[in-house]
Amino acid sequence: MKILDLFNLTGEQRAKLESLGEVQVIEPAELNDNNIKNINGIYGWNKKAQNVLGQSTELKFVQSNSAGVDYMPLSDFADKGITLTNVSGIHAEPISEMVVAYVLAFARGIVTSQAARRDQKWIGDQVRMQNYTIKNRTAVIFGTGHIGRAIAEKLQAFGTRTVGVSRHGKPVAHFDQVVGDQKGVLQAAKADFVINIMPLTPTTRYFFNQAFFDQMTNQPIFINVGRGPSVDTKALIAALDQHQLAGAGLDVFESEPLPSDSPLWGMENVILTPHISGGFQEYGDEAFAILYQNIASFIQTGEAAINKVDLSAGY
Amino acid sequence: MKILDLFNLTGEQRAKLESLGEVQVIEPAELNDNNIKNINGIYGWNKKAQNVLGQSTELKFVQSNSAGVDYMPLSDFADKGITLTNVSGIHAEPISEMVVAYVLAFARGIVTSQAARRDQKWIGDQVRMQNYTIKNRTAVIFGTGHIGRAIAEKLQAFGTRTVGVSRHGKPVAHFDQVVGDQKGVLQAAKADFVINIMPLTPTTRYFFNQAFFDQMTNQPIFINVGRGPSVDTKALIAALDQHQLAGAGLDVFESEPLPSDSPLWGMENVILTPHISGGFQEYGDEAFAILYQNIASFIQTGEAAINKVDLSAGY
Numbered sequence: 228m229k230i231l232d233l234f235n236l237t238g239e240q241r242a243k244l245e246s247l248g249e250v251q252v253i254e255p256a257e258l259n260d261n262n263i264k265n266i267n268g269i270y271g272w273n274k275k276a277q278n279v280l281g282q283s284t285e286l287k288f289v290q291s292n293s294a295g296v297d298y299m300p301l302s303d304f305a306d307k308g309i310t311l312t313n314v315s316g317i318h319a320e321p322i323s324e325m326v327v328a329y330v331l332a333f334a335r336g337i338v339t340s341q342a343a344r345r346d347q348k349w350i351g352d353q354v355r356m357q358n359y360t361i362k363n364r365t366a367v368i369f370g371t372g373h374i375g376r377a378i379a380e381k382l383q384a385f386g387t388r389t390v391g392v393s394r395h396g397k398p399v400a401h402f403d404q405v406v407g408d409q410k411g412v413l414q415a416a417k418a419d420f421v422i423n424i425m426p427l428t429p430t431t432r433y434f435f436n437q438a439f440f441d442q443m444t445n446q447p448i449f450i451n452v453g454r455g456p457s458v459d460t461k462a463l464i465a466a467l468d469q470h471q472l473a474g475a476g477l478d479v480f481e482s483e484p485l486p487s488d489s490p491l492w493g494m495e496n497v498i499l500t501p502h503i504s505g506g507f508q509e510y511g512d513e514a515f516a517i518l519y520q521n522i523a524s525f526i527q528t529g530e531a532a533i534n535k536v537d538l539s540a541g542y
Numbered sequence: 543m544k545i546l547d548l549f550n551l552t553g554e555q556r557a558k559l560e561s562l563g564e565v566q567v568i569e570p571a572e573l574n575d576n577n578i579k580n581i582n583g584i585y586g587w588n589k590k591a592q593n594v595l596g597q598s599t600e601l602k603f604v605q606s607n608s609a610g611v612d613y614m615p616l617s618d619f620a621d622k623g624i625t626l627t628n629v630s631g632i633h634a635e636p637i638s639e640m641v642v643a644y645v646l647a648f649a650r651g652i653v654t655s656q657a658a659r660r661d662q663k664w665i666g667d668q669v670r671m672q673n674y675t676i677k678n679r680t681a682v683i684f685g686t687g688h689i690g691r692a693i694a695e696k697l698q699a700f701g702t703r704t705v706g707v708s709r710h711g712k713p714v715a716h717f718d719q720v721v722g723d724q725k726g727v728l729q730a731a732k733a734d735f736v737i738n739i740m741p742l743t744p745t746t747r748y749f750f751n752q753a754f755f756d757q758m759t760n761q762p763i764f765i766n767v768g769r770g771p772s773v774d775t776k777a778l779i780a781a782l783d784q785h786q787l788a789g790a791g792l793d794v795f796e797s798e799p800l801p802s803d804s805p806l807w808g809m810e811n812v813i814l815t816p817h818i819s820g821g822f823q824e825y826g827d828e829a830f831a832i833l834y835q836n837i838a839s840f841i842q843t844g845e846a847a848i849n850k851v852d853l854s855a856g857y
Binding site: 320321324325327328329331332334335336337340341343344347349350351354355356357358359360361362381384385483484485487492498499500501502503504505506507508510511 | 635636639640642643644646647649650651652655656658659662664665666669670671672673674675676677696699700798799800802807813814815816817818819820821822823825826
């Protein structure tokens with residue numbers, strides 16, 4: 228198997244793959260007009276991969292280095308019978324920690340204090356009694372997969388009430404309650420925290436739009452660690468300006484990097500981070516473990532072992 | 543019993559106290575040269591209370607509205623046989639949440655991202671792989687009382703290793719390990735997070751000084767939600783400048799409000815909040831519940847029921 232490496236495998240990882248016997252790892256610099264036709268697998272995705280997709284007659288396997296795969300040509304994969312696997316699972320820990328970080332930064336007055344700090348304002352008397360604990364508060368989490376569950380589990384450790392929203396609406400561990408989409412909006416309307424971790428699909432694009440924000444009656448904090456285009460940014464900014472939302476913690480945006488003229492940069496009731504919530508120091512190791520398992524399986528059985536993406540569903 | 547209210551009891555709370563039968567609540571504006579001599583109890587502490595201490599011949603009970611009582615004339619209380627009770631216990635939830643907020647803001651790259659945000663810098667590629675999760679990291683917590691235990695419990699929910707430091711060094715729930723002061727410094731040297739929640743006593747004053755910071759070998763994040771004077775501020779600033787510490791989350795300071803010429807205001811690797819970590823919206827209710835229980839007990843038995851302060855130990 229010829230595997231094109233677009234995610235910077237270490238020498239050790241490369242050797243480990245090649246020790247499987249039938250694997251040859253090809254680095255981007257080694258790609259040429261000849262070997263491009265016989266690439267069997269790709270690790271990662273970029274323009275070079277797109278090239279390989281057009282020219283290789285033997286491509287049968289793509290392993291993404293992300294959980295979301297909305298940026299990939301899924302229908303081409305389906306047409307050509309290419310198996311796509313992702314690294315879903317490894318983001319649960321870092322993203323759930325990020326969500327708790329946002330939630331507590333708002334609840335405990337850190338956002339307000341840091342804003343006042345720019346003018347050296349000591350606003351203890353004002354903030355101290357506005358602060359709240361997240362015990363007995365309600366978080367509505369859109370998305371009940373790996374990451375949604377991990378978020379719910381961590382929030383439950385603080386005594387926060389957790390409501391999950393999914394298409395199926397069936398019970399899931401660590402959620403006090405799981406409801407379908409429509410009921411989810413009603414729950415969000417009364418919630419303290421509204422958290423998006425849904426994949427981007429035609430159904431979820433612009434899910435959080437003006438009609439959604441207009442229903443919020445409890446001035447929740449809105450958190451997006453899913454995908455940027457699930458949110459209508461203009462509607463979000465208006466909802467923040469009009470205090471339909473008390474604040475927002477945003478890691479993903481419709482357009483990234485966030486354009487320099489975006490009002491979000493300057494909004495004091497917004498924490499914004501540059502699409503980092505899923506990152507952590509051991510990311511490369513954990514992603515490699517999935518790649519290795521899938522390639523080993525491919526060699527033995529002709530099938531990937533884990534994390535297969537349903538190309539029609541998009542996740 | 544004549545109780546001077548220095549913590550703004552609500553009408554409802556006042557009525558509830560007076561329904562005990564022998565209680566008369568006196569508001570600060572009602573204090574005069576006559577009734578000051580017969581005040582039996584004080585709720586809260588300020589200069590007016592100091593006056594009452596000098597002039598009342600019948601003062602026997604002071605209920606603080608804080609957990610720490612280092613700002614009170616403890617030896618005068620001891621000399622005059624005055625019982626002091628605090629509201630220890632009600633801060634465990636809000637302060638432990640604040641500590642997790644600081645810890646995660648550093649671990650997950652929020653501090654770095656917000657600093658870059660001022661210049662509209664999108665530093666995702668840089669931050670994403672510097673980030674870490676707090677799973678399997680080590681937090682050394684100085685102080686294993688109510689609040690220390692609550693901090694440990696919450697961190698354990700993230701898989702963080704928790705080491706407590708106390709005078710006794712005996713096992714305490716939610717700590718993977720508890721050690722005495724000297725071993726605590728050695729543990730802190732290797733830790734990822736060093737957290738102070740000790741009361742301020744002659745022993746803990748300037749506990750975190752240059753000698754302490756000089757021993758740190760793992761560039762920990764230092765968090766102070768205890769008392770400001772437990773830290774030598776100049777040594778702390780130097781340790782941050784010299785990267786002996788990777789950052790600091792500070793809610794309390796040697797001098798409050800933080801002086802306008804303090805370098806801490808402008809340090810990007812510092813989160814500073816204006817002594818708010820113990821505050822939350824239901825604070826008044828929870829503190830009153832302790833006051834009520836103690837006054838009811840005083841009427842029945844002549845003794846406070848809960849939260850008595852050891853005047854010689856200072857907490």
